[in-house]
Amino acid sequence: MEITLTHYLVLAGLVFITGMVGFVVRRNALVMMMCIELMLCATNIVFAAFARLHGDGGGHVFVLMNFAVAASEAAIGLAILVEIYRRRRTVNVDDLKTLME
Amino acid sequence: MQSEILLRWIVLVPLLGAALNGLLNRRLSKQVAGLMACASVGVSFVLSVVVFLRLTGMEAENRLVQDTLGTWMQLGHFHVDLLFSMDQLGAVMALVVTGVGFLIHIYSLGYMAHDDGFQRYFAYLNLFIFAMMTLVLGGNLLMLFVGWEGVGLCSYLLIGFWFNEDANASAGKKAFIVNRIGDFGFLIGMFLIGTILLPHLNGDEGLFSFTVLREHAGLLAPSATAICLLLFVGATGKSAQIPLYIWLPDAMAGPTPVSALIHAATMVTAGVYMIARLNFLFVLSPTAMAVVAAVGGVTAIFAATIALAQNDIKKVLAYSTVSQLGYMMLACGVGAFSVGIFHVMTHAFFKALLFLGSGSVIHAMSNEQDMRVMGGLRSRLPVTYATFMAATLAIAGVFPFAGFFSKDEILWKAWSSGNTVLWAIGFLAAGLTAFYMMRLVVLTFFGENRASSEVRKHIHESPATMTIPLVVLAILSLVGGWIGWPHFMGGGGWFEQWLEPVFATGAQAGVHGAHTGAAALDVMVQNAQMNHAALETMHETGMEWTLAIISVLWAILGLVLGWFVYFKRAGIADAFKKAGGGFVYRLLLNKYYVDEAYDAAFIRPGYRLSRSVLWKGVDAGLIDGVLVNGSALVVYLLGSVLRLFQNGMIRFYAWTFTIGVAVFVLYLSFSS
Numbered sequence: 001m002e003i004t005l006t007h008y009l010v011l012a013g014l015v016f017i018t019g020m021v022g023f024v025v026r027r028n029a030l031v032m033m034m035c036i037e038l039m040l041c042a043t044n045i046v047f048a049a050f051a052r053l054h055g056d057g058g059g060h061v062f063v064l065m066n067f068a069v070a071a072s073e074a075a076i077g078l079a080i081l082v083e084i085y086r087r088r089r090t091v092n093v094d095d096l097k098t099l100m101e
Numbered sequence: 102m103q104s105e106i107l108l109r110w111i112v113l114v115p116l117l118g119a120a121l122n123g124l125l126n127r128r129l130s131k132q133v134a135g136l137m138a139c140a141s142v143g144v145s146f147v148l149s150v151v152v153f154l155r156l157t158g159m160e161a162e163n164r165l166v167q168d169t170l171g172t173w174m175q176l177g178h179f180h181v182d183l184l185f186s187m188d189q190l191g192a193v194m195a196l197v198v199t200g201v202g203f204l205i206h207i208y209s210l211g212y213m214a215h216d217d218g219f220q221r222y223f224a225y226l227n228l229f230i231f232a233m234m235t236l237v238l239g240g241n242l243l244m245l246f247v248g249w250e251g252v253g254l255c256s257y258l259l260i261g262f263w264f265n266e267d268a269n270a271s272a273g274k275k276a277f278i279v280n281r282i283g284d285f286g287f288l289i290g291m292f293l294i295g296t297i298l299l300p301h302l303n304g305d306e307g308l309f310s311f312t313v314l315r316e317h318a319g320l321l322a323p324s325a326t327a328i329c330l331l332l333f334v335g336a337t338g339k340s341a342q343i344p345l346y347i348w349l350p351d352a353m354a355g356p357t358p359v360s361a362l363i364h365a366a367t368m369v370t371a372g373v374y375m376i377a378r379l380n381f382l383f384v385l386s387p388t389a390m391a392v393v394a395a396v397g398g399v400t401a402i403f404a405a406t407i408a409l410a411q412n413d414i415k416k417v418l419a420y421s422t423v424s425q426l427g428y429m430m431l432a433c434g435v436g437a438f439s440v441g442i443f444h445v446m447t448h449a450f451f452k453a454l455l456f457l458g459s460g461s462v463i464h465a466m467s468n469e470q471d472m473r474v475m476g477g478l479r480s481r482l483p484v485t486y487a488t489f490m491a492a493t494l495a496i497a498g499v500f501p502f503a504g505f506f507s508k509d510e511i512l513w514k515a516w517s518s519g520n521t522v523l524w525a526i527g528f529l530a531a532g533l534t535a536f537y538m539m540r541l542v543v544l545t546f547f548g549e550n551r552a553s554s555e556v557r558k559h560i561h562e563s564p565a566t567m568t569i570p571l572v573v574l575a576i577l578s579l580v581g582g583w584i585g586w587p588h589f590m591g592g593g594g595w596f597e598q599w600l601e602p603v604f605a606t607g608a609q610a611g612v613h614g615a616h617t618g619a620a621a622l623d624v625m626v627q628n629a630q631m632n633h634a635a636l637e638t639m640h641e642t643g644m645e646w647t648l649a650i651i652s653v654l655w656a657i658l659g660l661v662l663g664w665f666v667y668f669k670r671a672g673i674a675d676a677f678k679k680a681g682g683g684f685v686y687r688l689l690l691n692k693y694y695v696d697e698a699y700d701a702a703f704i705r706p707g708y709r710l711s712r713s714v715l716w717k718g719v720d721a722g723l724i725d726g727v728l729v730n731g732s733a734l735v736v737y738l739l740g741s742v743l744r745l746f747q748n749g750m751i752r753f754y755a756w757t758f759t760i761g762v763a764v765f766v767l768y769l770s771f772s773s
Contacts, residue, residue, distance in 0.1 A: 024755045032751070097749025 008049035016042035029084075029091040033077050040070045108168035108185045111148045111195065112238055114141045115230040123224035131219045138223035139206045142230050146199035153192045161602055164189055167240060179299070182307045184240030190603045193442060194237035194374055197449045198367045202230050204570040205362040208457050211566035212358050212464060222262060222356065229255035233367050237374060241310035242291055245375065249287070249339065252368045253280045259363060260355040272354040279348040283338015290331030297321055315381050322385045329382055329389030332375065333396075340372025341423045342430055343400045347696060349423055353415040357460030360415060365422045365456050366449035373429040373445055377438040380604050384436065394434020394515075398526040401427030403693075405533040409540070410689035413470045414459045417541050421496065422452055424530060428511050431527060437514035439600040443585050444511060446596075447503035450581045451495035454574035458489040461563045461571065462545060467556045472541065477550035481560045484568045486546050488575035493542055495578040497535035497656045500649075503582030505656075509649050510587065516648060531652060532659040539663025547668055589645045 019038030026032055044063045051059025085091055118141030122134050129137075156164045170183035187195060206226060213222050232255055236248025253276075261273030295309070301320055306313045314321075321328060336342065341349040352364045363369075376383055376393065383390055404423035411417045425448050432441035463470055465482055479486045495502035498509060508531060515524040550557055562568065586592025666673045678686050688694070746757075 020759055024752055024759060027752070093751045096751075 005049055005053055008045060012042040012045040012049070015039075015045065027092050027094055029081050029093050029096075032093065033074065033081070036077075037070060037074065040066055105166060105168045107148050107152050108166055108187055108238065109170060111145050111152070111199070112185060112231060112234045114144045114148075115227045115234065117141060119224050119227035119231060122220050122227060126220045126224070129220055131214070134220040134223055135210045138227050139203065139210065141227055142199060142203045142206050145230065145234065146196075146203045149192070149195040149199050152187055153196060156187065156189070156192055164602065169240075173243070176308065179302065179308045181241060181243050181309060184244060184307060184310060185235075185238045186240035186311070187238055188603055189600050190374075190377060190442065191238050193446060193600070194370075195234065197446050198233050198237060199230065201366045201449050201453050201574075202226075202233075202362060204573055205358050205366075205453060205457065208361075208460070208567050208570040209356075209358040211564045212460055213356065214564075216356075218262065222259075225255055225258045225262070226359070226362070229259070229363060229368070233371075236371055241307060242294070242314065243309050245378070246287070246291065249335070249371060249375075250284065252363070252371060253277065253284070253339070256280070256352065256363050256368055259359040260352045262355050262359070269354040272348075272351040276348040276352050279345050280338045283335045283345050286331045286334025286338075287336075290328050290335065293324060293328050293331065294321060297324060311378065314379070318381045318385060321382060325382055325385035326388045329379075329386045330392060332379065332382075333372075333389060333393055336372030336375055336393075336430075337396065338372075339375075340369050340426050340430065341400075342372070342396050342427065343403060346400060346404065346423045347699065350416055350419040350692070353413070353419050357415065357456060357463060360419070361453045361456030361460065364419065365452040369422065369426055370429065370445040370449070373426065373433060373441050376430075376433045377442050377604070380433075380438045383433070390434050390436065392434070394431050394520060394523055397427045397430025397432075397434050398515075398523045399427070400424065401431060402526050402530040402533070403427075405530040405537065407689055407692050408537045409533065410686055412473055412690075414462065414472050414475070414541065414545060415456070415470055417472075417537060418452070418455050418459060421455075421534065421537070424534065425452065425496070427530075428508060428527060431523060432511040432514060435514050435518040435520055435523065437511065437518075438604045439597045440507065440510045440514055442600060443596050444507035447495070447507040447578075447582050447585075450574055450577040451492040451502075451504055454488060454492040454571060454578055455496065457567070457571055457574065458485050458492065461485040461567055462489075464563055464567070465560045466552060467559055469552065469556060472544040474551045474553075474556075475545045476548040476552075477546070478560065479546040482546075482562050484562060484571060488568075488571040489542065489546070491575040491578050493538045493660075495582075497538055497660055498531055498652060499656050499660075500653050501579070501583070503578050503580070505653065506582035506585045506587065509652055510585065512652060513645055513648055516644075528652065528655065532655050535656045535659025536663045539660045540667050543664060543667040548671070587645070589642045590649075 016039050019035040019042065022035035022038065023032050026035070044066050047059040047062045047066070051057065051063075081091055084096065088096070090096075118138050122129065122138055152166055156166065165186060165188045167184065167186040170185070173181045173183045206223075209222070209226065213219055216222065229252060232248050232251025234248070236245055236252060239245040239248055257273045257277040260276050261270045264270045264273070291309070294314070297320060298308075298314075298317055301317060302308065302313070334345075338345040349364060349369065353360050355364070383393070401424045404420045404427060408417050408420035408424065411420060425444070429441045429444050429448070432438070432444060461482065462475065462478060462485060465478065465485075466475060469475070491502065495504040498505045512524055512527050512531070515527055550560075552560075583592075585594065585596035588594050691697070
């Protein structure tokens with residue numbers, strides 16, 4: 001069976017929905033961050049697939065840039081989470097709403 | 102150096118002194134500060150003399166020096182210049198202001214020697230000289246107005262000089278506010294002039310300059326009455342005439358040299374100067390002239406009666422000043438502008454002397470101002486006493502002191518212009534003047550000293566810095582009037598002759614202007630001509646002699662009566678108070694209850710209005726309630742709705758976000 005664009009897009013969609021649902025239903029901030037990574041990953045797949053389809057290197061550039069964004073986001077997010085955990089002894093986002101007002 | 106350039110330095114040197122003293126303040130030692138202040142006024146005086154001498158060298162008709170610093174403002178194709186000009190009138194005023202000002206600066210060195218605010222005091226005093234010189238040398242109405250407001254500011258600053266006492270601060274405020282009421286009239290008068298003249302001027306002429314105003318007096322003739330009355334409202338404020346005189350007696354809260362300089366010799370004559378300067382407008386309106394004369398006459402006698410019963414030495418002199426200013430207004434009102442200015446000058450000498458003398462007395466009496474606890478100072482303060490006597494004789498109008506010449510001339514002009522009632526009022530006031538001045542002298546210098554022994558021990562004659570100006574002013578109070586020695590007594594009337602071009606061409610310009618105005622102005626022309634005729638004294642020598650002799654006798658009678666009532670038979674005044682005169686005495690002592698009447702008629706209603714409507718209604722209700730708190734309330738309500746969406750639950754945000762994106766994507770895919 002030949003692997004077409006549709007396969008890539010379906011895969012990407014599944015990964016994205018997994019990330020999205022995970023982000024919405026889970027309460028653990030660490031897991032939510034991992035879900036964000038999943039969503040970013042899904043977009044990477046779409047970029048790569050279309051780049052391959054059109055023979056255009058621009059998509060790859062975006063993929064690379066996404067890596068960088070994901071890496072920095074993870075670094076900063078984890079740093080914040082560690083700090084929050086030190087102070088509050090929890091990473092449950094439902095408990096973290098002191099900035100509400 | 103060119104006279105033109107000198108003119109600006111006459112004005113600017115005192116400003117420089119004020120700036121240095123004001124900015125460096127305590128960093129200067131008292132010696133340096135005082136020396137600098139006196140020197141700057143001295144320089145100004147010397148320069149005035151130099152320019153004055155240049156003026157005397159010119160032809161009588163062309164005596165005018167002008168100095169343009171540049172354009173002040175460009176209004177469309179009109180411009181107002183920073184213009185200083187000195188003609189005969191300006192020269193007289195400049196010499197009086199800087200000359201008397203210089204003497205009072207010297208005097209202040211001694212009087213203020215122990216004061217903490219020494220530098221600040223001299224900064225204000227120099228600033229005042231600057232403003233006053235701008236007023237008298239300003240070449241257009243706007244420059245005059247700048248000086249006009251400037252002297253008002255300095256007056257305020259100096260009345261409230263010892264501002265840590267509440268009474269002084271409120272006296273300053275009173276002076277400022279009352280003056281502002283007058284200035285409002287002045288401003289509207291200027292606007293009126295501007296509105297009428299603007300369509301008729303081409304761009305080359307400096308707007309509001311006196312030469313332009315004089316040339317175009319004809320255009321102003323139809324509205325001359327309104328303009329002159331509005332300007333006169335300004336003059337009543339600055340020159341302390343009824344109904345705006347009330348600030349001047351309270352202004353005595355300032356240091357005594359200030360009372361002498363600002364509230365007797367110079368600033369309060371600004372209104373008289375302004376009327377004399379704009380004589381070509383005033384002669385166009387007989388109504389305005391009549392009002393000026395009447396207000397002047399009534400003020401003269403009104404204030405003189407109040408002065409009869411005051412116990413504070415400075416209050417007596419203050420009301421005396423109001424009364425004398427009334428004489429000047431009376432002179433201007435009957436068309437005798439030069440005589441009005443003559444009285445400005447002689448009054449500057451003897452009234453400055455009276456105030457400085459009273460300052461010397463107050464100094465000796467450890468700051469006591471109540472005459473009831475003075476007395477017997479004649480032997481202890483010989484110089485002060487002698488000079489004070491000279492000033493008293495001068496103000497009473499005894500020949501040959503300065504006051505005789507000017508006051509007699511005013512009364513003669515009132516008589517010869519046919520205003521017999523005004524003459525009678527002025528004559529009566531002259532007698533009262535002599536009487537209350539004698540009362541003041543007797544209570545202060547004669548009899549037994551009534552002070553406490555503590556004060557009595559410290560009585561001493563003032564230092565030389567204070568007595569020398571007294572002596573100089575005493576000499577001026579004697580000889581200062583001689584330059585106006587009238588024709589009928591074999592003199593030359595030089596003073597009047599000197600000023601004649603200013604006022605004669607003024608009257609002619611008025612007549613000429615009225616001619617060019619419109620045919621309907623014939624009445625105006627006649628009136629202007631009549632006023633012009635009044636300027637040219639009718640030489641009824643016999644009548645003049647009679648009136649002069651009567652008025653001297655009248656003055657002496659007043660003096661003798663004062664002597665008799667308060668010294669020889671000292672009980673008479675008290676007996677009068679007991680025997681039914683108590684009502685009159687209280688009325689006079691309380692200044693006809695004018696302050697109380699104003700309080701009830703204007704101040705308290707104004708206060709109530711401010712409190713109930715402006716404060717509670719407009720400020721607290723509208724501005725604070727509706728505008729400030731109202732807009733805050735709107736934002737608060739909006740926020741409390743929006744707050745429901747910000748509950749701090751990240752997963753809720755994520756849901757909304759997801760659903761939002763989903764809806765958006767669906768919309769995009771189905772809409773296309």
